[in-house]
Amino acid sequence: MTESARLLDRLLDLEQRLRHAEDRKVGFPGWSNPFPPELLPFLSHELNNYGDVHQDPVFGWHTKDLERELVTFLATLFGAGPDGWGYVTSGGAEGVMYGLWRARTLLPKARLYHSASAHPSVTRVAGLLQLETVTVPVTGSGAMDHVALEHLLRLAPGASAIVLATIGTTLTEAVDDVPHIRRALDRAGVTDHYIHADAAFAGLPLALASRTPAALPFGVHDRGVDSLSISGHKFLGAPFPCGVVISSSAPPDEIENLAGSLCGAGDLVGSSRSGHAALLLWFHIRRLGLEGLRAQAAYGRDVAQLAVRHLRAIGWDAWRSHPQALTVAFPTPPPAVLEQWPMPAVGGTSHIVCTPGVTPERIHRFVAAMAAATRTREEAPCSHPAP
Template identity: 40%
Template sequence: MTAVPVTPLRPAAPPLSVAATLRDLTARLAHSRHYDIGFPGAVDLVFPELAELMTGHLLNNVGDAWGDPGHGVNHTKDLEREVVTTIGGLLRAPRDCWGYVTGGASEGTEHALDEAWQRYPDIVVYTSAAAHYSVAKAARKLKLQLVIVRTDVTGRMDVADLAGELARRRERPAMIVATAGTTMTEAIDDVAAIREVCDDLAIIRRRIHVDAALSGVPLALLPEGQRPAFDFAAGATSMVVSGHKFLSTLMPCGVLVYAQSPYRNADTRVSYTGSADTTITGSRSGHTPLILWTVLNRVGFDGLRERAEASRRLADYTHKHLCELGWDAHRNPHAFTVTLPSPPSGRLGRWVLADDGRLSHVICMPGVTVGQIDEFLNTLGHGPGRRRLLRSRAADATAVLSSAV
């Protein structure tokens, strides 16, 4: 018998080495955070009151959020249910909505596609060319036919093109994945118009899922007259928002909400966990519902609304001054995101922007400051359409700061 070589165990690192590594990581993250204005992760909220719960307890929300396990108390499912119903209420879901806290918005979209496929095995998935890449990935994993719909110049789904694609397959059930806050331009698909197209074509076997990862909560906090038709009242059957984007949970998570539970009549209980198997993963973090619950209750809707408005003011400021510098910048209504033609990499210095090869964007998330934007604009300099010196922005900066939270 040939002896199998045994890999020796790695010796424990000396305590000083561990401390130095963590210290260097902290310094690196603090330095890079200043220059990262291209990706939508808010980091302005911190949670010192959760220190003991975050570091001293295993919290496992295994299985369905709406049934506590028959053993143990190391979970936060009661808080998770409050998070789902609170977010559901913001999105104008029915009172008896269902959902759970996911590992991110992509998991929520995959769950929605999987639920739709289980109900309608011959379903076709429709989404826009500007949708998140996870939609195509989930369709591929589930082996579902995927149809890509054109977008307009702002990045919104072209509802006329969707109507044409749906009409070609009227005999098939449809799963339309709309987006509230597309990746590059933060465009908002018109869910009410999507519902009307389905009604006009008599497509009754349908699902309308809305990926509202970034924009769902900020849009829901707008005054009624300004709020786009993107939510359950507009026709959505399921929606997902991210926690680590606008809500600043500091670790990836999402909140998936269905208008009604798709499992009311299903017997999916797993005997040894004491919980129904209704989620993509088995074990789920009990810490992320805890953080989400803390944000919603400590900051409150008024505080969240103030954060959103401060971000919009800063986005307006950024858009205005990019245009003054000669950049062909654009910003959709209510967006934190400002797009511009992709600058040459040598013009950016240390600044991190998202770039799809044609456009780049700045996202004025809560926590980004006027000072950061001014520093970025000074680094970027004039645009290709206008060669002149960067003029003073002191008056505008003062106005933004005076109205900030």
């Protein structure tokens, strides 16, 4: 066998593995939107959106014009208004890092408050930024306990605070209540504060369910949050990790004046950024439009409802943490199911996430596997109250 034949073999093996894995992808929020053929020619071009989205590089191989349109679309959707600012990141975690970096720049002495259900990237970023953190307990739904937050804030009178609100926790898609967080800050007398919304997966479907962006409780406005981040490879189906961060205004001078700024790169976490990610996300939102994206979210919700019904019908408890949730949580399935259908298992709870790529047919196969694996059990656990 020649070297090139061996190489081809490896690629065929890889493709087969991916097709097999795709067929059982329900346990993680990514999905593979078929790559648009219109965009294939651009894979042969370097696309480097180096630096600030509002400043074009001196070279031509970038998609910053499309990135600006994408940011404007999302800033409007999340209620940020005409001063909204943002950029395409390498993923949700970079969005969190940007939000917390900005917060620490504005409030250098502030502690970071995040819920016990926050994504692990939050504590990693806090460590990198050397932020003192306070973990706030969660309620039964997995959302931040705002009464506990107020109590913890009162323990540091006169101090400033950064709050990381999780809009859709990783396990159950529980949503921290931003109006209640703001009330806790007010009641505790915290006047200097910054709120970043980590809305990696649920931010978009929730925003799309609202017809009034300016009233979105976790929107980027003066009654909501200061910045917000999403992933591009979750609800939007990009086949590679990426994301977008949106803030209420351009970066503060302290960040903008950082040394080494070429094409405004001093005010971002990275320097070279993926122009392909901006192109793909821009194309997706332009092709579907607001109504198409809304239909995509509604489809995911319908499939999630179907999954709850079918799991309960075989005697396996299942629930969603709120009526818009695309995530269906349930007691962790038996090992025979987990081997075939990979999904997280945390403290006896697992989930499936009904991204737009998860079809009713896939749900039927998953539920059939659950039924087959549990048929011999006398009784499936029903540990969680029905919502």
